[in-house]
Amino acid sequence: MRIKLSEDLDEEMKKLKEELANLKEQLGNVMERERKRGRGIYIDIGNRVHDYIEDVMEGVAEGIHGELEKSVFIGPRGVRILREKQPYRGEDKVEVSLPKTAEVMSALGHEHRLRILNELMSGGKYINELQEKLSEITTSTLSSHLNILEEAGLVVQEKVRGRYLITIPGRTAYKMARRVTRFLERRNQK
Amino acid sequence: MTRENYELDGTILKATEDVRLWQTEKGVVEINENTLATLITLGDQRRGYVFHGHGKLLVDAIVETEQGAIGRSIEKELSEPFLMLGETEEIQKRLTKASEEELAKMGYEQQKGFIDRAEDLCNQFFKKGRVHDTRLFNGDRGFIFAFQNEANKLDVLVSKGSKLVYKAMDMVFVSNKNKVLLKSQGEVVCKNNGKSVIIKKDKSIIINK
Numbered sequence: 001m002r003i004k005l006s007e008d009l010d011e012e013m014k015k016l017k018e019e020l021a022n023l024k025e026q027l028g029n030v031m032e033r034e035r036k037r038g039r040g041i042y043i044d045i046g047n048r049v050h051d052y053i054e055d056v057m058e059g060v061a062e063g064i065h066g067e068l069e070k071s072v073f074i075g076p077r078g079v080r081i082l083r084e085k086q087p088y089r090g091e092d093k094v095e096v097s098l099p100k101t102a103e104v105m106s107a108l109g110h111e112h113r114l115r116i117l118n119e120l121m122s123g124g125k126y127i128n129e130l131q132e133k134l135s136e137i138t139t140s141t142l143s144s145h146l147n148i149l150e151e152a153g154l155v156v157q158e159k160v161r162g163r164y165l166i167t168i169p170g171r172t173a174y175k176m177a178r179r180v181t182r183f184l185e186r187r188n189q190k
Numbered sequence: 191m192t193r194e195n196y197e198l199d200g201t202i203l204k205a206t207e208d209v210r211l212w213q214t215e216k217g218v219v220e221i222n223e224n225t226l227a228t229l230i231t232l233g234d235q236r237r238g239y240v241f242h243g244h245g246k247l248l249v250d251a252i253v254e255t256e257q258g259a260i261g262r263s264i265e266k267e268l269s270e271p272f273l274m275l276g277e278t279e280e281i282q283k284r285l286t287k288a289s290e291e292e293l294a295k296m297g298y299e300q301q302k303g304f305i306d307r308a309e310d311l312c313n314q315f316f317k318k319g320r321v322h323d324t325r326l327f328n329g330d331r332g333f334i335f336a337f338q339n340e341a342n343k344l345d346v347l348v349s350k351g352s353k354l355v356y357k358a359m360d361m362v363f364v365s366n367k368n369k370v371l372l373k374s375q376g377e378v379v380c381k382n383n384g385k386s387v388i389i390k391k392d393k394s395i396i397i398n399k
Contacts (some may be wrong), residue, residue, distance in 0.1 A: 051241070123254075156252060156263070158263060160248050160250045161215055165254055167260070189362060
């Protein structure tokens with residue numbers, strides 16, 4: 001069973017308005033007292049400030065009221081706050097195909113390929129530099145891994161210089177893979 | 191600024207070996223043996239060639255940023271006529287007169303066929319006023335290449351020392367030492383001495399200081 005908070009909020013609003021009226025009165029008294037004492041230069045900007053504060057307070061209160069009505073519910077299990085899902089940029093425009101997702105995930109799904117990405121995170125490298133780091137595999141196997149990464153768009157090769165570079169999606173995918181693994185490891189430890 | 195009238199030499203030449211016409215760390219243009227060529231003169235000066243045969247264009251239109259690399263390597267087979275303005279001395283040494291058979295291999299019944307195609311390309315290039323003063327691109331100081339693309343327009347590559355501009359149908363790549371600019375597929379990347387700005391398709395901006 002959901003009970004809307006609007007009634008409670010109306011009451012809160014009334015209280016806030018009363019408090020505001022009190023504050024206005026107190027401020028008026030202070031101003032009057034200071035004026036009588038004649039200390040320094042006192043500029044009375046009077047009701048304009050009060051009106052402005054009142055407007056702002058009412059605007060804020062209405063905003064809070066509206067947001068709370070939309071997203072806070074009290075149920076049998078307590079207070080539930082619903083947050084509107086913020087779509088990622090372009091998410092509603094671009095359809096992500098499952099075969100493409102599988103291709104990217106498959107490209108990430110090998111220790112040697114992850115190690116290649118890790119090496120490229122620190123900057124572009126020639127194949128012989130990568131070969132030094134992955135000395136346990138042959139050059140042809142390394143080339144094959146690089147081709148898979150290139151086809152998935154995670155790595156790009158400079159055809160003139162021959163260097164391999166990690167792309168923006170490559171960097172993101174590598175970080176994401178690490179994050180997911182870390183998350184799962186922590187969960188398993190618990 | 192001057193604009194000179196070009197002239198094509200009537201003699202058809204062919205490459206006696208594979209020739210690398212231009213090479214920097216960002217790109218390469220090369221032609222294979224037996225590629226046909228005709229000389230372009232501007233104001234009685236040898237200024238370049240129109241080639242037709244087989245060859246290759248490579249441009250590494252890639253920008254390395256903190257976020258990762260953006261762009262791709264352009265790799266094109268040069269099987270259609272293309273124009274080159276620049277150094278001719280070294281190339282001339284590797285060209286010799288082509289025979290009727292060699293012309294026939296490229297699908298030309300006679301010399302006129304090749305000259306007509308070369309003329310079409312030159313008209314397309316020079317009439318658009320792309321080159322106002324070709325003296326700037328003389329000797330070893332620079333090169334201009336113009337390649338016809340699928341839309342029958344010209345992809346242009348200009349290189350002078352460390353400076354490179356490559357403008358194709360779907361991209362613009364400008365590079366000079368540590369400064370690089372790439373506009374491709376709705377994205378723009380500018381890099382200057384390690385600092386980069388990426389303007390993405392969705393108009394979001396990534397700045398790496």
